[in-house]
Amino acid sequence: MKLNDSFSGLTKYKLEKHTKNWKNLHQEQLEKLPVKDLASIKQLIEKQGQSEFASLRIADLAQIAQRPTSPTTKLVVKVIATIFSAITFSAGTQVLTARLGKISLPSALFAAAIAGYLVEDRGTKTITRLRQRQSTLETRQALERYIQENPPSNELEDKFIRSEFSLLQTIESGNFTKHFPVDSTLAGGLTLAEYVVAFWIVAQLGLPGGLLIEGIAASIPIAILWIGAAFQSETFELPERHLELIKKYQPYVFQSESLSEEEVKEIYCLDRCLQFVLQGDSTGQIKNLGMARAEFDICYYRKRKQQFEQERLQILEELQNQHHEAITQLPNLFPKQTGLSREEYTWEQTKWVEQQTRKLEAVLIREIEMIRQKYSQKINHCEEEILNAQQTSQAAYLNWKSDRNCLKAGS
Numbered sequence: 001m002k003l004n005d006s007f008s009g010l011t012k013y014k015l016e017k018h019t020k021n022w023k024n025l026h027q028e029q030l031e032k033l034p035v036k037d038l039a040s041i042k043q044l045i046e047k048q049g050q051s052e053f054a055s056l057r058i059a060d061l062a063q064i065a066q067r068p069t070s071p072t073t074k075l076v077v078k079v080i081a082t083i084f085s086a087i088t089f090s091a092g093t094q095v096l097t098a099r100l101g102k103i104s105l106p107s108a109l110f111a112a113a114i115a116g117y118l119v120e121d122r123g124t125k126t127i128t129r130l131r132q133r134q135s136t137l138e139t140r141q142a143l144e145r146y147i148q149e150n151p152p153s154n155e156l157e158d159k160f161i162r163s164e165f166s167l168l169q170t171i172e173s174g175n176f177t178k179h180f181p182v183d184s185t186l187a188g189g190l191t192l193a194e195y196v197v198a199f200w201i202v203a204q205l206g207l208p209g210g211l212l213i214e215g216i217a218a219s220i221p222i223a224i225l226w227i228g229a230a231f232q233s234e235t236f237e238l239p240e241r242h243l244e245l246i247k248k249y250q251p252y253v254f255q256s257e258s259l260s261e262e263e264v265k266e267i268y269c270l271d272r273c274l275q276f277v278l279q280g281d282s283t284g285q286i287k288n289l290g291m292a293r294a295e296f297d298i299c300y301y302r303k304r305k306q307q308f309e310q311e312r313l314q315i316l317e318e319l320q321n322q323h324h325e326a327i328t329q330l331p332n333l334f335p336k337q338t339g340l341s342r343e344e345y346t347w348e349q350t351k352w353v354e355q356q357t358r359k360l361e362a363v364l365i366r367e368i369e370m371i372r373q374k375y376s377q378k379i380n381h382c383e384e385e386i387l388n389a390q391q392t393s394q395a396a397y398l399n400w401k402s403d404r405n406c407l408k409a410g411s
Helices: 016-023 035-065 071-096 098-149 155-171 182-205 210-252 261-279 289-333 342-410
Strands: none
Touching: 016 035, 016 155, 016 261, 035 098, 035 155, 035 210, 035 261, 071 210, 098 155, 098 210, 155 210, 261 289, 289 342
C-alpha cells in the first residue's frame, strides 16, 4: 500500500469503504492492534452500522409513510364514522333512554355517538399499535435470522450487528414493551355490550334461521365499524406513526460528507497504521507504529502542500485572465457622450480607460496579496507539520533502536 495513495480523494470520502474492509479481518489480526486504535475502529464501525440500519429502516417505513393523506379527508372520514357509530349504537342506548320521553331519541343518538366514537377511535389506535409492534418484531426477527445465517467472524462484525440491534431497541423501545391494553379493553368492552344488546333486539324480531342468522345480523354493524377503524389505521394513523419513527431515525443516517478534513485524515491514518500492523513495511524503512504514523503525516502534509501550491497558481492565473478580459472590455464600456469631435471623444475615452485600468490593477494587487497570504499560511502550516512529523519519526526510530540494543544485550 502506497502512502501517497492512502488519502487520495479526501473530498469524496466514503466511510463504508473502510468499515467494509475492517469487518473482513480475522479476529487474530484484530488482536494485534493497539487497544486505542481498536477502540477507535469500533466507534466508526458502530456509527456505520447504525447509519446503514437507519437508512434501511427509513426506506421500509417510507413505503407506508409516503402514502398521500389529507387532514380534510381524515376529518370527513371521522365524521362519517361517528354518524354511523351513532346509528349503530343507538339501538342499545334507546333501551337506556326509553323513559326520557321526547328527548329519548336525541339522548340515545348522543350517547351512541360517544360510545361509537370511543370504539372507532380506540379501535383505530389498537390496530395501529398492533401493526407497529408487528413491524418492529419482524425487523428484529430479520436481524436475528441474519445472525444465524451469517454469524459474525470477528468482534468488529459483531459490533456492527449489535449496533443495529441497539438502534432498533432505542428508537422503537415502546413496541417491545407490553402495556396494559386500555384502548383495546375499552373498545372491546363497548363492542361486546353493543353486540349483546343488538343480539337481544334482533332475537325479538324472530328472524328465520334461528340463533345463527340472528348472531350474524347483530354482528354486521359491529363488523362494519371495525372495518372502518382498520381503514383509518391503514390510511391515516399508521403513516403518521411511521413518519414519526422516520424523523427519529434520520439523525443516525451518517453522511461521510459531514466529516471534516481532519477527521477524514485521522481515519486514513488509522487505516494506514492497521495495514502496517498486519503487513509491515515492504521497504524496511518503517520500524514501528510510531514511525508509521509519522510517515503518514509526512506524506499527507507534503501532498496537501503540493495541492495548496497548485490551487494558488490556478487561482492567480484565473485572476490574471479575468483582469485581462476586464481591461479588454473597457473601451466598450465608455459612456456615450455627444457634442464632441472624433479627436475629443478618443481623448476622453483613452483617459477614462486609463483611470479604470489603474483601479482594476489596484484591485488585482489587493486580491493577489490576499490570496498569497491565505495560501502562505496553509503552506507554512504544512511545512511545520512535516517538520514535527519528521522529528516524531526520528524519535520513534531511536526508541526502536534502543529497544533492539536492549534485546541484544539481554540475549
